[in-house]
Structure formats: structure tokens, C-alpha cells
Amino acid sequence: MFKLRHGTCPRLLRHWAEGVRDAGKAPRSSVQDGGRHGGTSNLSGTLLIDISEQTATTQGGMSEGAGQQDQSEPQRGEAFRIETVLHSGDQLRRGDAGAADSSAVDGEVGSREQEGGPLPAASEHHQEQRGSVVTLESVSACAGDGPESYGETSEGTASSKLERTDSAVHKSSECSEPGGLDQRQAETSQGQEMSGPSESSGEPPAGGPEESKERSRDSKHVTAAWETLVRWGRFWRNLHKGDVTDALTRTSKICVFGGGSFGTAMAVMLARNKASLDVVMLVRDPQLVASINSNHLNTRYMPNHPLPPNVRATTDPAEAIEGAQYAIHAVPVQQSAAFLKSIALLIPASLPIVSVSKGLEVSTLETMAELIPRALGRKGHPVAVLSGPSFSVELMDKKPTGLVAASRDPELARACQQLLASKYLRINTTRDVLGVEMAGALKNVLAIAAGIVEGMGLGNNCMAALVAQGCAEIRWLAEKMGAKPATLAGLSGTGDIMLTCFVSLSRNRSVGVRLGSGEKLDDILASMSQVAEGVATAGAVIALARKYRVSMPVLTAVARILENELTPKKAVLELMSLPQVEEV
């Protein structure tokens, strides 16, 4: 059964429909709507599509009411059913940012992931549409897993599920997960409304048989919700099995600009996904080239992690770029324009560049997605950015990580997913390039502030307040520039802010810690062998804040400390003396 309402995931619907059509498998559970909304099909006793609330979202260029079914007459038949779903999907798809794919690759030789692996990564559009309620029994059925796997077999059970879902839909206007995960919450609140809290209703005290019954019902819902998610993942992977459009399948060479820690990590992610992929790092130091090619070690930036044999290095840009189908750009932001200009003639207009660099160019206030085409002298050059909470060393150690690939071209964002995603690396996609880039750039400046608080020993309350304030400042500026709130709340925003502000592996945070302990910036930078992008970006942020007339007390304080115009102590005193204001 599908319960469609505002923002139901369009791709899921489309894939579901394609799955039914292609596999010739019909959903098994038979349920009937009470006819409340008219948009009900009792189809061969197998499927209900309730599109009662399927008013299309206004996001992504969709109009209210798009994809709504004729409410007058229930219609019958398999063809109608599929058409309805396809129609809905097509209408909704206009706002789709490109899809989730389960193209996770099993560590070796590009072998596709088997059952039981991670859930598919999502598109940003998909994430935004978490308001949807899609009960995925139909997906299970479509994927060949019957509802019996949920421990519920009868049609009667399916019907009762429908009723429960209905109540959830009408109770909860904001479901947050696919599969109706908020159903339990809605039911719980409904139960409370009906019977009230035990104290006033005279119900048995906590720990009694009623509570134990409730606990067991809760646990059943949790299990069902979890299994629904797992089936959703399997369903998705099945649909994409043998997908010949997979970017990884059709790619034989990728070059990586920059042989630092993150360039190396990206080269390794790609090389691990496909043993026959030629991954060529373009670096400046011949000794590093020799070490990578002979010993499979990046002795300078990643000395404890052997590189796969299909990672090689060169100092020759022509050798690196020739025949490459994608380029990963991992050169520090302030050096990027000069670097790209120096190799611009070698870069074909069709070579997509995926930037992982996080920062703003000080002289132009540009993000990387703006800088790259300008430096190449080619407006419209294909660009994507990859960002999110990701220390290179943890990727090398195969620690589970989530990133977001942003591009105006959804196919390119999807290609990033397909090339890099693995069992330990999930990659969402989005079209909100600006949001991802602004979040990635500004979090580095905030991380310096967090480090300062740490270095000064100001305590946890202060740290939390500072980071919360910093998040708000990032949001104020980025949204004013056009970023989407969902992006700022996602992996590249909140996710990376948490990682960089709270974890001592961060170089930006480390700069802050040392500033907070009284060291001079010049000494700190002189002792570092890697880039801390927030140091340069801080000035650019403040210039942008002025341009967009946004007040950013914390980030401005960081910029002033870095310019040696304010001591950390004075900055804290000034910030604490600012007027107490209403929270915005």
C-alpha cells in the first residue's frame, strides 16, 4: 500500500512502478480505502493507492495539485495503477535532484554490493521530502519480500496497518522518515489524547501490565519500521543491479589535483572501488611521486596508509589529465586559481571537475564552483563539489562517513555518488551548490572560534553557546545569499560544523586552540605542514557579511583575532557584553 501525501518521494514511486512493470511482480497485500477521498483503486485485489493528500510540493518548480488523481471515479486495472504512479512521479520529478543509488561498491574490483549492505544514499530533494509518508510494504512486495517478513501475514493485518497509518497521517503533519517512522509517535500521542496520562486517568502505575503491553507494541513498531527501511534499501539496490549507466563502470581514468591528505584520501576511495581504474595524482614534488609510485606510500601526508596499486602519481599535468574522465580538485582554495590557470589549456571543456576544497577566495570572495570556471576561462565548465564531515584519515581507515555531492547538473552529482560511494561512504546529492560551499567554507572559521574557546579553557557551556551562535551566523549569511536551510542543516552544514568544531583532528580547530593558549598566528602557521582554510577564509566571510548586511559577531571576532587586532580574551569580553537579544 502506498500512502501518498505532500512530498512523497518521486523517484521511489517511479522506481516502484518500474519495478512492478519490469519484474511483473504485483504487490501482494490487499487493502481498501474507505472511499473517503475518492482517489482509490481496488486493483485486482492487490493494491491501494491513496492519493488523498498528494498535493505536490511547491519545491522544485512543482505546482500545487500536480499529479492528483481524478477524484470522481475509482479506476481499476494494473495499467492504470502504474500510469498513476508514473504520472505522479513524472510530475514530481521535475524537482528531483537526481537520485539515490545503491551503487556502493564492495571493496574490490568494482563488484556490486550484495544484500544486507547499507541503505541507498539520498538526494537532497529526497531528504527535503522526508515529510512524505510512504508505507513500504508495497516496496517489499515489489522486491519480492512479502509482508510476512514483518511477522505479519494476513490481509487483515495489512488493513489494520492502513488504519494505523491513516491515523498517523492525520495526527502527524510532519513525518520525518520514509516508511512512516513517525507512525509510532503519532499513535502514542493519539493514545495519550484518548486516555490521558496515567496519573489523571487512573490507569495502572508505571511498570504494570498496561505499560508492558505498550512496550511490546512499541517494540513491534520499532522492528517493523527498521525492517521497512532495510527492505527499502534492498529494493533500491535490486533496481540498480547491473545498471549499465553506472559512472564507475564506464570510467577508466580519473586524475586528482593535489597530493595532500584529502587528495590522497579521494584517490584511495576511487581506487578501492575499482581495481582497474587508473587513478593519477598530480603533485608538485618529484620525491613524493617516487614514493607513491615505488612504495605506494604518500610519505608526507599519509605515511601510515599504503595506497592501492592502481594509484599512481606524476608531476606532469599532461600525463595526469590525458584520457581522464573526471578530475578531483584538492588544492587549497587560495592557490587554486593560479594552479588551474597554469593547466587550463590541457583541460578539455567536457572534463568534469569535482572540488573538495573548502573555502572562499579572499581576493574575489568566490566559492570554488565560481572560481573554477573563471580560472579555466570557461563559463559553464562542468563542476561539482563534494563536502561534509570527513577527516581523510578516517576515510582511509574505512570508518563510516557521509558526504554530499552538489552540482547544478544532477547527473554529475550522481556520478560522484557512483564513483566514490562504498560500504563505508554514503554520498547524498543536491543541487544547492552554494549552500554546500558556504557551509563548508564558514565552518572552518567557526572551528577556529571553537578552538579558541578550548584553548582558553572557557568550558563546555561556552563551547556549546559559541557553536550554536556560529551556526546561526552561518545560516543568516548563507540563506541571504540563496542557500537552502535544509543544506545548512545537513551533512555539509551541521554535520561538518560538529566534526570540525568538536574533534581535535581538525587543523582549523587546532589553530584556534593554539591562538586561545596565547600563541601567535605566524608561529602557528609556520609550524604547520597542512592547510587550515579558515584562516584565509575568515576575512572573505566578513567582507561577504558586509556586502549582504548580515551581522556575524562570532565570525567577525575570529577574523579580528586572526588579523591580530583583538586578543581572544578581549573578544570574549566584547561578545559577552553585546545586547541580550531575541533569538532569531
Ligand SMILES: NC(=O)C1=CN([C@@H]2O[C@H](COP(=O)(O)OP(=O)(O)OC[C@H]3O[C@@H](n4cnc5c(N)ncnc54)[C@H](O)[C@@H]3O)[C@@H](O)[C@H]2O)C=CC1
Ligand atoms: N583533510 C581533510 O580531512 C579534508 C580536507 N578538505 C579540503 O581539501 C582541500 C585540501 O586539503 P588537504 O589535502 O587536507 O590539504 P593538505 O595541506 O594536506 O594538502 C594540500 C595539497 O595541495 C598542494 N598544493 C598547495 N599549493 C599548491 C599549488 N599552488 N599548486 C598545486 N598544488 C598545491 C600541496 O602540495 C598538497 O599536496 C582543503 O581545501 C581542505 O579544506 C576537505 C575535506 C576533508
Ligand SMILES: O=C(CO)COP(=O)(O)O
Ligand atoms: O573539512 C574537514 C573535515 O570535514 C577537515 O577539517 P580541517 O581542515 O579543519 O582539518
